[in-house]
Amino acid sequence: xxxxxxxxxxxxxxxxxxxxxxxxxxxxxxxxxxxxxxxxxxxxxxxxxxxxxxxxxxxxxxxxxxxxxxxxxxxxxxxxxxxxxxxxxxxxxxxxxxxxxxxxxxxxxxxxxxxxxxxxxxxxxxxxxxxxxxxxxxxxxxxxxxxxxxxxxxxxxxxxxxxxxxxxxxxxxxxxxxxxxxxxxxxxxxxxxxxxxxxxxxxxxxxxxxxxxxxxxxxxxxxxxxxxxxxxxxxxxxxxxxxxxxxxxxxxxxxxxxxxxxxxxxxxxxxxxxxxxxxxxxxxxxxxxxxxxxxxxxxxxxxxxxxxxxxxxxxxxxxxxxxxxxxxxxxxxxxxxxxxxxxxxxxxxxxxxxxxxxxxxxxxxxxxxxxxxxxxxxxxxxxxxxxxxxxxxxxxxxxxxxxxxxxxxxxxxxxxxxxxxxxxxxxxxxxxxxxxxxxxxxxxxxxxxxxxxxxxxxxxxxxxxxxxxxxxxxxxxxxxxxxxxxxxxxxxxxxxxxxxxxxxxxxxxxxxxxxxxxxxxxxxxxxxxxxxxxxxxxxxxxxxxxxxxxxxxxxxxxxxxxxxxxxxxxxxxxxxxxxxxxxxxxxxxxxxxxxxxxxxxxxxxxxxxxxxxxxxxxxxxxxxxxxxxxxxxxxxxxxxxxxxxxxxxxxxxxxxxxxxxxxxxxxxxxxxxxxxxxxxxxxxxxxxxxxxxxxxxxxxxxxxxxxxxxxxxxxxxxxxxxxxxxxxxxxxxxxxxxxxxxxxxxxxxxxxxxxxxxxxxxxxxxxxxxxxxxxxxxxxxxxxxxxxxxxxxxxxxxxxxxxxxxxxxxxxxxxxxxxxxxxxxxxxxxxxxxxxxxxxxxxxxxxxxxxxxxxxxxxxxxxxxxxxxx
Ligand code: ADP
Numbered sequence: 128x129x130x131x132x133x134x135x136x137x138x139x140x141x142x143x144x145x146x147x148x149x150x151x152x153x154x155x156x157x158x159x160x161x162x163x164x165x166x167x168x169x170x171x172x173x174x175x176x177x178x179x180x181x182x183x184x185x186x187x188x189x190x191x192x193x194x195x196x197x198x199x200x201x202x203x204x205x206x207x208x209x210x211x212x213x214x215x216x217x218x219x220x221x222x223x224x225x226x227x228x229x230x231x232x233x234x235x236x237x238x239x240x241x242x243x244x245x246x247x248x249x250x251x252x253x254x255x256x257x258x259x260x261x262x263x264x265x266x267x268x269x270x271x272x273x274x275x276x277x278x279x280x281x282x283x284x285x286x287x288x289x290x291x292x293x294x295x296x297x298x299x300x301x302x303x304x305x306x307x308x309x310x311x312x313x314x315x316x317x318x319x320x321x322x323x324x325x326x327x328x329x330x331x332x333x334x335x336x337x338x339x340x341x342x343x344x345x346x347x348x349x350x351x352x353x354x355x356x357x358x359x360x361x362x363x364x365x366x367x368x369x370x371x372x373x374x375x376x377x378x379x380x381x382x383x384x385x386x387x388x389x390x391x392x393x394x395x396x397x398x399x400x401x402x403x404x405x406x407x408x409x410x411x412x413x414x415x416x417x418x419x420x421x422x423x424x425x426x427x428x429x430x431x432x433x434x435x436x437x438x439x440x441x442x443x444x445x446x447x448x449x450x451x452x453x454x455x456x457x458x459x460x461x462x463x464x465x466x467x468x469x470x471x472x473x474x475x476x477x478x479x480x481x482x483x484x485x486x487x488x489x490x491x492x493x494x495x496x497x498x499x500x501x502x503x504x505x506x507x508x509x510x511x512x513x514x515x516x517x518x519x520x521x522x523x524x525x526x527x528x529x530x531x532x533x534x535x536x537x538x539x540x541x542x543x544x545x546x547x548x549x550x551x552x553x554x555x556x557x558x559x560x561x562x563x564x565x566x567x568x569x570x571x572x573x574x575x576x577x578x579x580x581x582x583x584x585x586x587x588x589x590x591x592x593x594x595x596x597x598x599x600x601x602x603x604x605x606x607x608x609x610x611x612x613x614x615x616x617x618x619x620x621x622x623x624x625x626x627x628x629x630x631x632x633x634x635x636x637x638x639x640x641x642x643x644x645x646x647x648x649x650x651x652x653x654x655x656x657x658x659x660x661x662x663x664x665x666x667x668x669x670x671x672x673x674x675x676x677x678x679x680x681x682x683x684x685x686x687x688x689x690x691x692x693x694x695x696x697x698x699x700x701x702x703x704x705x706x707x708x709x710x711x712x713x714x715x716x717x718x719x720x721x722x723x724x725x726x727x728x729x730x731x732x733x734x735x736x737x738x739x740x741x742x743x744x745x746x747x748x749x750x751x752x753x754x755x756x757x758x759x760x761x762x763x764x765x766x767x768x769x770x771x772x773x774x775x776x777x778x779x780x781x782x783x784x785x786x787x788x789x790x791x792x793x794x795x796x797x798x799x800x801x802x803x804x805x806x807x808x809x810x811x812x813x814x815x816x817x818x819x820x821x822x823x824x825x826x827x828x829x830x831x832x833x834x835x836x837x838x839x840x841x842x843x844x845x846x847x848x849x850x851x852x853x854x855x856x857x858x859x860x861x862x863x864x865x866x867x868x869x870x871x872x873x874x875x876x877x878x879x880x881x882x883x884x885x886x887x888x889x890x891x892x893x894x895x896x897x898x899x900x901x902x903x904x905x906x907x908x909x910x911x912x913x914x915x916x917x918x919x920x921x922x923x924x925x926x927x928x929x930x931x932x933x934x935x936x937x938x939x940x941x942x943x944x945x946x947x948x949x950x951x952x953x954x955x956x957x958x959x960x961x962x963x964x965x966x967x968x969x970x971x972x973x974x975x976x977x978x979x980x981x982x983x984x985x986x987x988x989x990x991x992x993x994x995x996x997x
Contacts, residue, residue, distance in 0.1 A: 147257075155255030162253060165193030167425050171201045174423055178202060178306070178348050181419040182330050183365045186352045189427025190592065191553040191599050194352045195246050195310050199233045199283045200254060202350075203266070208233065208282075208305040211345045229345040230305035232281065236288045238316050240271035242552055244524050245531070247276075247285040254283070272690045273824040288318035289690070292636055295325055296688065299640065300341035306348040311550055312361065313353040313588075315623035315651075317633055323351075324649045325640070327365060327418070334416045354550045355588060357620075358422060364651050366420040430598040432560075436611040444563050445474070447608050449481045452541060455559050461511055463558030463603075464540040466548060468593050470565035470582040472724045475517045475543045476811075482541055486513040511539045518544035518552070521722055521817055530554050546585070549592045553599070560597040560605040562590060564613070567723075568627065581973060586621040590614060625654045630662035631693045635671055638679040639687035668873060669697045689828065691721045698871035703829060705863055712864045714829060715790040716783050718822040720969055720981065725921065726789060726814045727773070769809040776808065777923050780963055780984035783868060784861060785923050790818060866989050869967055876990060877907035877916055877979065878965045907966060907979065910990075916971065919978035924966070965990070 162168060167188060178184050188194050202208055210231030237243040247269035251258040259268040259276025268277035270286040277284055286294075288309075294301070301307065307326060312319055326349050333346055351361055441447045448467055455465055469475050493509045516529050534540055534556060546566045548554050565582045566589070585593075590607065597603025607614060625633070633654070637645050645659065666672045671683030671693065679687070686696035695717045702713025719726060776792060778784035789808070793815050798804045805812040869876070905915025918925045963984030970980045 151252075151255040151257065154252050158253050162193070162197065165197060166427050167193035167197050170423060170425055171197070174198060174201050175205060177421045177423055178350060179205065179207065181348075181421045182333075182346070183349045183351065183418060183420040185358045185361060185420065185422040186350060186425070187358060187422070188352070188354070188425030189429060190354045190550045190595065192425045192427045194425070195235065195237075195242075196250050196253065198308060198350060198352065199235050199250065202306060202348075203233050203282045207346060207348065210305075211343075229302045229342055230347075232304045233283050233306045233308060234291060234301075234304050235283065235285045235308040235310055236291055236319070236322065237285060238288060238311050238314050238319065239520050239547060240274075240287050241520055241522070241524070241527050241547060242311075243269050243271050243285040243287055244274070245527060245552060247283075248528070249531075250283060250285070273820050288316065288322050291322055292318060292325075293688070293690065295322075296639055299325075300329060301347060302342060302345075304347065305345070306350065308350040308352060310352045311354070312351050313355040313357070313550070315621070315625075317624045317628055317630070320623065320625050320651050321633060321636060323361070323364065323651055327649050330365070330418050334418060354592065360651055362420060362422065364649070365418050428599070429595060430600070430602045432594045432598040432603045432605050434594060435604060435606045436614065437608055438610070440610055440613065441608050444469075444565075444608060445478055445481065448478055448561055448563065449485070451561055451606050451608070452482065453485060456510060456513065456539060459559065461537070461539060462556060464534070464542065464554075464556040465559045465561065466542045466544060466554060466557045466596055467561040467563070468544060468546060468549070468566075469563055471545060471567045472517075472519050472521070473729075474563075475519055475545070476728065478543055479515055479517050482513065482515045482543070486515060489513065511537045514538050514540045516540060516542045518542055518548055518554075520545065520547055521724060521814070523813060523816060526813070527552075546589065546593075548596065549589060554596065555600070557596050557599065558601060558603045560593055560603065562593045562605060562607045564590070564607060564609040564617075584617055586618040587614065588620050590617065623652045625650065625652050628658075629665070630654055630658045631665045631669075634659065634662040635666055635679075635683060635687050635693050638666075638672065639684055643678055666693065669693060669871065671697070685832070689825075691717060691825075694871040695721055696871070698867050699825065699829065701867040701870040702864075703832070705867070708860055709863045709867065710829065711826075712787050712791075712860070713867050714822055714825050715787050715818075716864070716868070718818045718825055719786045719790060720783075721821055722814060722817055724811070724814055726786065726810050726818070727921070728809050728811050769807065772808045773810075780924055781865070782922050782924070782981045783969075783983045784864070786981075787864070790815070790822070794819065794822075862986075862989075865967070865983055865985050866993070868983065869985060869990060869993060872967050872969060873990070873993075874911045875909075875968050875971070875979075876911075876965060876985070877909045877968070878987065879962060880904065880906055880908045880915065882964060905976075906962065914977065916968075916977045916979050918966075918982055919972065919980040921980060922982045924963075924982050924984070926962070 167174075174184065174186070186194060186198065208231065210228035212228060235243075235246070237246065247267055248258055251265065251267040254267055256262075256264070256266045259265055259281070260278055261276075263278050264280050265278040266280055266282045268281040268284050269275075270277055270284060270290050272287060272289060291301075291307070294303070307322075309319060309322060309326075312323075326347075329342070329347055330349065333342060333344075349365075351358070353361075437447070448469075452465060452467070455463075467478065469478060489510060490512070512535070514534065518527060518530060530540075530542060530552070540556065542548065542554055542557070544554075562585075564585055566585050568581060568583045594605035594607075597605050634645055637648055642648050645663075663672065663677070666683065667674055669682075669686070671680060671686050672678065673680050682697070682700060685700055686693055689696040689699060691699070698713055699717055702710040702717075776785060776788045778788055789810060792798060793801060793804060793810075801815070802812050804810075805815060905917055907916050907918070908914065909916060965985050965987045966979065966982050967985045968979035968982045972978050972980055
């Protein structure tokens with residue numbers, strides 16, 4: 128019969144399915160023993176009972192005690208966790224097969240996508256089910272930005288807190304779920320604070336007050352989990368003895384009049400005391416029953432960890448870390464892997480290449496001698512091999528998963544990680560921890576309306592968490608690459624992110640949820656008023672809020688539904704107005720900017736790898752260190768083929784268009800071997816594949832919102848149609864793209880200092896609060912805040928003139944720009960004559976002075992035409 132498939136003599140499909148099922152079951156059975164040894168296992172009944180009898184359970188347990196993997200498995204078969212029939216109006220649209228039902232699923236929120244995917248993978252194995260969307264019968268799935276893998280049968284769903292906020296937009300009552308588990312709450316990211324506020328409002332409604340409960344009486348259980356013991360604030364936030372406050376100082380949980388410690392003088396008058404904090408569903412005037420809260424403490428397994436400090440402050444972290452790694456490797460027997468905590472991806476990649484050089488030289492040194500060994504010394508056991516594994520949030524999942532794979536025989540692993548391994552991922556096998564004492568944190572400076580991503584000192588509690596990683600399986604060592612005095616001077620605890628960050632996203636999210644009185648929303652920690660005001664102003668600038676009423680506009684609503692920062696979302700929408708190739712380009716640029724890391728690798732690291740293994744370890748290491756500092760690219764530039772190739776991608780006055788050129792060249796069908804192309808151009812293949820993922824999703828989202836992309840037919844592929852090849856050829860399209868950037872990045876605009884009115888001879892303006900060297904005249908001045916700024920050395924627009932007197936290490940923490948490919952040409956433009964009159968930039972970062980990063984030249988007339996200069 129035509130259309131029928133001729134079957135070979137293989138086993139019938141039923142048998143294949145059965146075999147797969149039994150494979151999953153066998154794996155689960157094998158894992159059961161390991162699960163039973165976790166510290167949380169004996170608490171299973173206690174946890175079940177406490178969740179059954181309460182609305183909220185607070186669960187404290189050391190990292191690795193089994194909270195994230197076991198708690199959902201303890202709960203998902205409970206009676207209260209089965210779906211209840213709802214009415215047709217309660218139907219949620221997220222998946223087919225669950226029509227009209229309420230509840231039935233458990234959501235486990237993770238601050239990071241890596242952890243969400245890795246935990247889902249593990250729990251699927253433990254339950255004995257295929258993962259996510261791979262099978263309609265799969266009970267475990269995950270949902271992270273740009274990747275949703277859930278089946279109709281999914282009961283346990285790991286998702287990032289950001290994804291739950293997106294779901295809350297569609298389904299304010301979280302009808303999909305019977306339980307929400309908020310994990311890693313000690314990290315206190317803004318998203319978690321927001322989620323806790325929304326959960327409290329759902330629980331309050333379920334407790335029988337207001338205009339009714341959108342869940343038709345089906346209870347929602349909340350489990351809040353933390354690795355540190357400080358749960359008092361959260362207990363108060365939910366509990367009946369609540370001392371927590373909404374942002375305007377009223378206590379909604381207990382309806383206590385008063386401010387609960389709020390500084391009234393600061394808050395009065397800014398909020399409407401009468402207004403409800405509710406959206407359209409319920410408006411609590413009284414609470415009939417308090418929210419029931421209980422807690423449970425899991426005692427972890429922890430062996431002693433000896434802390435070591437440096438006698439004096441460390442000047443070169445990478446050198447010191449490398450020296451310590453070599454010492455450990457040469458003097459400590461196996462087993463015992465090394466976990467190094469570094470501040471960010473650039474540091475990780477730099478240390479990674481040093482480690483590779485060392486590992487390769489070891490292999491060389493240990494190759495069997497041609498002559499047979501005669502002395503006992505020559506028979507001495509060889510050192511173990513080294514396996515070097517980087518670990519950071521944007522690393523592709525399959526590479527992250529390597530930390531859970533068995534270590535090869537006679538091998539020591541060196542794991543180079545950001546603070547992701549502090550509590551989010553439990554890395555097995557670690558006996559030595561190196562703690563550089565730094566992490567990347569976003570700091571918002573409301574006065575300057577700037578959000579900066581800086582490498583900052585960790586807190587003592589983070590240092591303890593890091594050290595704890597060395598004592599999971601046996602006594603361990605933690606080498607702190609700072610002095611003991613410095614340790615005691617660290618902050619005791621990490622501040623909640625809400626006190627430090629740009630709150631535009633928080634305010635936009637609340638407004639999109641219909642919370643017009645932002646100050647009335649219950650939050651665990653009240654954000655600084657200045658940050659809130661700055662966020663409101665920023666959103667007004669982006670046309671997301673109505674200038675008269677303060678409520679959300681149509682543009683704002685669309686921005687909130689896009690999974691990128693508000694400024695980038697605004698750029699996308701502006702691109703949508705033009706459509707076609709402009710929108711394609713805008714999507715590409717936004718995809719690249721939505722990643723924290725840059726795409727350009729430091730060229731020296733390529734050189735180092737090309738240098739190969741002919742030299743001794745010491746020579747190679749010294750060579751490596753030397754290149755490390757040489758971010759200037761002042762050495763033999765032209766002899767480097769990578770720089771020559773990279774130069775082809777540069778757009779003379781725009782980092783944004785340079786990014787676009789790189790992405791379009793990479794995605795071009797004529798680029799057959801993408802990995803080789805990345806090597807040729809000194810570009811991170813990891814970053815490019817992430818960008819392709821993001822771009823695909825954003826293209827799909829824009830296309831489904833009826834925006835016309837030139838690539839409309841190809842939204843499901845990461846290859847461009849041949850006609851899009853090459854750079855943005857036509858000037859008009861190029862300028863339009865830059866104009867779109869202005870709509871989102873405004874007011875990050877600066878003009879040549881010589882043109883700025885009211886400048887001091889140093890060009891720093893009044894707002895520049897950084898101590899400045901009077902000889903360092905900032906070439907640009909921000910238009911609104913009158914702040915002197917310099918062009919970051921990673922920018923294609925960087926010239927010696929743009930930063931006179933620059934110290935070499937200024938570029939070190941972010942020296943991965945495209946600049947080295949074009950500096951020579953640009954460097955010729957000394958003085959202000961060759962420099963564009965106005966620039967727009969994506970971020971401002973501080974090292975020794977304020978640097979604009981990701982910069983493009985723009986015309987001031989465009990800014991005026993867009994009505995921004997009235
Ligand atoms: P907690 O949430 O308390 O930090 P977890 O439930 O995350 O603890 O981890 C419990 C155990 O499961 C740890 O020993 C960890 O190594 C192991 N584990 C977690 N995720 C994975 C994974 N993806 N692959 C293999 N083992 C894992």
